[in-house]
Amino acid sequence: MTVSKQLIEDAIAWRREIHASPELGFEELRTSDRVAQLLSSFGIEVHRGLGGTGVVGVLRNGEGPSIGLRADMDALPIQELGQCGHKSTHQGCMHACGHDGHTAILLATARHLAETRRFSGTVYLVFQPAEENLGGAQKMIDDGLFERFPMQAIYGLHNWPGLPAGQVAVNPGAMMASLDTFEIVLTGKGSHAAMPDRGYDPIVAAAELILGLQTITSRRLSPLDSAVVSVTQVNAGEAINVIPETATLRGTVRCLQTPVREKVQRLIGEFVEQLPVSFGVSGALTYNVGYPVTENHPAQAQIAREAAQAALGKDQVVFGCNPSMASEDFAFMLQACPGAYLWLGVDGEQPSAPLHNPYYDFNDRAIEPGVAVWTALVERNLPAR
Structure with missing residues (x-):
């Protein structure tokens, strides 16, 4: 799969724009406005208000099943100490967990899918607020996420320091702790x-x-x-x-x-x-x-594995990694709907700073493989007729 160079450059620009203006959970007003504006510019149907500041994009391409892809949008109450050119302009708040990268990857995937349309069915693009300790996933579910947007499966992605950029890890069971x-x-x-x-x-x-x-x-x-x-x-x-x-x-x-x-x-x-x-x-x-425990459904974990292998190569996918004792509220979505959660590597020539660290900055080299994996996942779940 080929992603245009211009799309990746645009995604990097979106990511750095979001990084410079971080917002805490349930306060992602500017971020959700920007997400909605970009989705609309791609010709994607936009729904707002689930979970307060959540955004759901709906991309239909004929008859067929439906799946969801989720990205989280919130930042952390940490003062950024790094000196990147897109450093946080909000005192005491920064994207120290890479949610700016997750949002940019899903936005780029949305535009790519809207342009190529090599699938049959519906993709729900779920931009979630308040992942960090506030349970934004459950709030979106309570507000009718899976009733209003019925889907056969939902998938989540998180960047992972310690894994090289361009690699993916996924388990057929637990990924993160309760x-x-x-x-x-x-x-x-x-x-x-x-x-x-x-x-x-x-x-x-x-x-x-x-x-x-x-x-x-x-x-x-x-x-x-x-x-x-x-x-x-x-x-x-x-x-x-x-x-x-x-x-x-x-x-x-x-x-x-x-x-x-x-x-x-x-x-x-x-x-x-x-x-x-x-x-x-x-x-x-x-x-x-x-x-709860972030526990993948085995069938969907296998689909994610095969999609990542198709996008990145078999040697770039770890299947059966050690789970993390950190936690993730995507677990609520996995309780409500079949799906899988995977890790996307972000280590470059130098190891990434850890998550939740004041020097952390998402590695933009992970955007292209992230888009490739999401695209392959959609095309495998919703094969073109």
Whole structure:
């Protein structure tokens, strides 16, 4: 498949324009306006408002089945420290996860498909808001994404540092972990720091509980199970000479298997209920179920594999890679519709900065292979008659 040089140059310009004007989740007003304007200029039907700032383009080419391609549009609350010519102009906000690249790839794919039309059926071009922690995918689903735009499958793509530009990785199962959060409030009895025997110290209980929670993965789960329990915040006390009444712990849980996820939630509840009691302290747990496991459907993963091989060559596709313990709200779409999620390499001669890093900048060399993969995927799912 040949993508015109002019299209890639235009896509790079769109990407850098979006990078320079990043917007946080559910605030992607300028970005969604630009996406809608470009889709309209390609002759593509545009629908707006799903998930607040979401945009769906509809490209029909005769009778046939339908599929969806999804890109996320939101940025992160990070101050950009790199010095690229298209550096963020918004203080404390940057595209540190490459969603500007995902958006540009899907826009370029839309224009290419609208021009070539080597498929029969309908392509839904889904531009999603608020992937970062806010669940924009679920919001689009709640607003009727799959009812208004019925599709046989949906596919998502994410750039991946550590994988060379022009390579793709996909699994027939889990790609990314689930993400849950928790808050634990430990309540004891405050006292003077010089008289700890007259109180019940929630900080000591918190220290023991933090250590105890780490034994869930090391001693209560099989070594073959995948889970991470991380306490990321500890808050207690106001004065240096006072043992406080309460201590609050917050953190995250990530798992690659749903039964493991359910077991970890139960075990955290047991630890919070039982361990603090020996210190005269009570524990209360608030457990927030968040993003599910991003788990590909095997049939669609195989289709994505074959499309990527056709577009890039067999040696450029990794099938059966190690999943990541990071999380992705495309998981909600995969629960609602068959589909697959793949990684697109972005490492050049020098390795890419990590995702969510203040020096990260999407590698524009990944745009052309991204367009090639999306195009091959459409043409294989919706073969021309």
